[in-house]
Amino acid sequence: MKNKLKILLAIGAISIVLTGCFDTNKHEDMDHSNMNMEQSEKSSEATATPKEAWGDNKLTQTTPAVDGKEYTITAQASHLKVSNDKTLPVWTFNNSVPGPEIRVKVGDTVKIHLKNELEEPVSIHWHGYPVPNDMDGIPGVTQDAVVAGKSFTYEFKATVPGTYWYHSHQDSVNQVDKGLYGTLIVEDPNESYDRDYTLVLDEWMSSGSMNMNKESEGDSSSDGHNMGDMEGMDHSQMGHGQSESKESESMDHSNMNMGSMGGHDMSMYDVYTMNGKTGDAIDKLIVKEGDKVRIRLVNAGYITHTMHLHGHEFKVIASDGQPVNSPAVITDQGMSIAPGERYDIEFTANKPGNWLLEEHGTDDRVKNMRTVIAYEGVTTQTDTSNAKEKLPAFDLTNYGKQAQTKFTLDQKFDQDVLMDLNTEMKDGKMVYTINGKVFPDTDKIKVDKGEKVKVTFVNNSMMDDHPMHLHGHFFQVLSRNGKPLEGAPVIKDTLNVKPGEEYVVAFEADNPGDWMFHCHDLHHAADGMVTDVMYKGYKSNYTPDPTVGNKPE
Incomplete structure (x- = not known):
């Protein structure tokens, strides 16, 4: 009982601090639903903030990007409305989780101005992209983290097409957890799709006392306490793994080292999101019959998610941005996407209706990581979830056709x-x-x-x-x-x-x-x-x- 009381008192203290750290009125009703659902024909400048909005960069001297795309990305505190009844305090790039999708073409010179309006230093790492080393965004290794009120400019050539993402690499276990990430899409000029969607998978901590709905916001005496997701907590000592056991819900979590209890608990992440929304709040993916559709799946969280596309044959055309040679047509297989990984799938919209793209698993949390493939003009009911059904596992190591490669097992290595x-x-x-x-x-x-x-x-x-x-x-x-x-x-x-x-x-x-x-x-x-x-x-x-x-x- 003493331990539980200590936890409640600590949580209450955290909530009071958080209440003063966020402007709940400014962002509580912001709709982030369209921030990363842009189709390929739309210009990437739509999500970029003009450089003039905050003035010239004072920290770096780089040559102008005369042939490419230029963006400003601002790190700032905000709130994320994950559903109609749940809002979480978050850290954002450009007041959105995920942050703005940077969509460029091969050959573009990309120039990104990072401005920091948070109290903590931040950086941007271009996950999976072969940028020059001084653009890798690693504090203390390639650059200093950008402190409050300062800026830094990243510049690199888009040379390799594919699906990538970016995130803070300063205290990343905490800053990525709070929402400091977005996607980088480099389009191949030889590819064309009628619909091109990006879905970022993530998970968050929430409970009854962490509910930031309208009734509890601003009232520290309510059951909500304006706690949010315990964002002041240091996650680096939590010792998590992949187990989804719920046994720890009645345990003393005061030392947060779950590993010492013989198992690694991730059950505290009880809200699963696609593009910052959960369950019925997740936007539908609109298609029309005959469309060639690409869906880019990005795992920005810390839990592996197994995704299943209902009702359609599809191909896995890329992994981590790299194309798969001669991908075979498959159906009803579960694609396990681990933290940091990306999988791109392609299908033809040839079965009018409303079909689920959902996570599979035995845990109840998975039921909220789902979206609907919705055909234009079709009013039929959405097909039924089978999230707990065990599916054959997609195996990338035995998929597609062999081709000439740079490396073989029997060659000599340095x-x-x-x-x-x-x-x-x-x-x-x-x-x-x-x-x-x-x-x-x-x-x-x-x-x-x-x-x-x-x-x-x-x-x-x-x-x-x-x-x-x-x-x-x-x-x-x-x-x-x-x-x-x-x-x-x-x-x-x-x-x-x-x-x-x-x-x-x-x-x-x-x-x-x-x-x-x-x-x-x-x-x-x-x-x-x-x-x-x-x-x-x-x-x-x-x-x-x-x-x-x-x-x-």
């Missing part, structure tokens, strides 16, 4: 690197290790430009998935559990390694710099599962400012 991934107790704390070490003491991968590097992932954690993400490079997946891949070449930047699994991947050191290599369950990264790929002889012009408080993870 380096052969082992990453033994594990969950361990060190000094009374649950940590996530690479070869028994935690960052910054993990062994660096030091390379010369042009080297070919083979990496073997072995997940020795009992319960935890580890979606491993390499900055600045793509890697090719060569084998899983000792068996060479049989389908199309699999090129990725984020690969989910489940407990007991072993993967062999390879990459070419073709982008000089200092790059992070880490688990994209950011709780795991914050508690140690990070290393670096460092180019020998690379010298950066950047010198960290010790007063900024850079937190690269």
Whole structure:
């Protein structure tokens, strides 16, 4: 009882602080539904803020982007109305979660001005995109985090088409959790779709006392307490994994280290969203009969989501932005999308009606991660959910047709690197290790430009998935559990390694710099599962400012 009282008192204190941190009247009814549902024919400037709105950049000296797209993205506190009866305090880019979709074409020079109106420093990392190292957005490694009232300009050439995303990499376990992310879509001039939708998957913490509906907003004496999502809490010590057990709901969470209890609890994330909305509030995807439709699925959260498209045959045409060779037509398979991963699907709208695209799983939370494929002019009832039905699992490693690749298992590599991934107790704390070490003491991968590097992932954690993400490079997946891949070449930047699994991947050191290599369950990264790929002889012009408080993870 004492522990429960302590928790309630702590939560009440957090709620009072939060009440003063957000302007609930300014943003409570903002509709974010159309921020990332733009079709490809619409101009990307629609979501960009003109540079003149806040003045010239004072921190960087870059040449004008004469042939591309220019955006201003402002980090600011706001509120996200996830449903008619639930509003959460969030951190946003341009007052939206997800932030504005940056949609450009191959060949464009992209120029993004980041302005910070938050009290905490922020940055932007271009997840999966091979930007120059000084544009990677890693505080203390490639740049200083942007402090309150300051700005920074990112500039790079859009060279590789596909579906990518961006997010803060400053204290990312907390800042991404609060909503600091958006999508980057680089269009291939050889591709054309009648409808091109982006769906960002995420999960949030909420409970009865965290309900920010109109009745409780502004009234700290009500049951709502204006708590929001406990956004003042430091999530970096939570020790989460992939288990969805609900046993912890009656436990003492005061130390937030779920790993020490023998299981990794994610049940506190009880609100699942697509593009910042949940359940019936999620916008329908409008199509008309005969349309060629592309849906880009991006997982910005910390839980793997298994998605199912009802009523249609479809193809998985890309993973992590990279095209799949000769994708086969499939139906009624569940696509597991791990944190940081992206999957693009394509289908022809040839079955008029109202069909679900929904998450599958046994947990009740999944029922709210769904949208409707709605045909224009069709008024039939939406088909019935079968979210708890077990479906055959889509297997990317045995899909599509083989093709010539850059790497093979039997070739000679310049380096052969082992990453033994594990969950361990060190000094009374649950940590996530690479070869028994935690960052910054993990062994660096030091390379010369042009080297070919083979990496073997072995997940020795009992319960935890580890979606491993390499900055600045793509890697090719060569084998899983000792068996060479049989389908199309699999090129990725984020690969989910489940407990007991072993993967062999390879990459070419073709982008000089200092790059992070880490688990994209950011709780795991914050508690140690990070290393670096460092180019020998690379010298950066950047010198960290010790007063900024850079937190690269």
